[in-house]
Amino acid sequence: MGHREDLLAGAKRCLLEKGFARTTARDIVKESGTNLASIGYHYGSKDALLVQAYVELVEAMSGAFEGGAEGDLPGEPGSLERFSAVCSNIIGTMRDPGSLWRLSMEIVSMGDQMPEVRDHLARAQREGARGLVTLFMGGREEDVPEETVDTLGNFYVTLLMGLMTQWSFAPKDAPEAEQLAEGLRRVVEGVTRS
Structure with missing residues (x-):
């Protein structure tokens, strides 16, 4: 690995161990075996390095969303x-307890203090929205129209942000998947009745 990759790997470890606000450039350099100028x-x-590291950590988690290596989700899309x-x-x-979602909560709560970080992550969130559409509804990300990203x-x-907040704040009271599915079923039933 070169310095670029070493820095990214070190930044990921620092984020998971210390969080965004407490990670210093010196921490990253120490963890990566590189130098400050790098x-x-x-x-x-x-x-910018920490944002890149965070985005890659979230992207790496997408396999777990799909159900692991096999990625074979039950049920028809939608x-x-x-x-x-x-x-x-x-x-x-x-x-x-040391999940990436706790780091996500820290980053969300610091948004006003770091507008350039917030803006970069907002763009990444849009692409995350596109990926969530295909995860729940099937298809390919490149085929998802902008209007669908804006709505669905x-x-x-x-939904994911609310779930993240509940699981970070009060995990014992946070909903399970079956409860969410039942809630969605009731919403759909109510809408189709009216």
């Missing part, structure tokens, strides 16, 4: 069975 040369700033399976997989990633994708992101 951060500016390869990433422009410590924050079905309640698929919804429940995906939610169950997502919740499974939230159970670990944002719906899934909002």
Whole structure:
């Protein structure tokens, strides 16, 4: 590995161990075995490096959302069975006390203090919304229209953010996948009745 990759790997370890706010450039350098100048040369700033590391950590988790290596989700795309399976997989990633979701909560709460970081992550969130559409509904990300990202994708992101908040704040009271699926079923039933 070169300095760029070493820095990224070190930044990921620092994020998971210390969080965003407490990770310093010196921490990253120590963890990666590189030097301070490498951060500016390869990433422009410590924050840009940490954002890249965070985005890659989230992207690496997508396999767990799909159900592991086999990625074989039950149910037809768009079905309640698929919804429940995906939610169950997502919740499974939230159970670990040192999970990436706790780091996500820290980053969300610091948004106003770091507008450039917030703006970069907002763009990444949009692509995450596109990925969530295909995860729940099937298909390929490149085929998801912008209007669908704006509506259904944002719906899934909002659901995920609420779930993340509940599991981070009060895991004993947070909903399980079956409860979410039942709630969605009741919403759909109420809408179709009216």
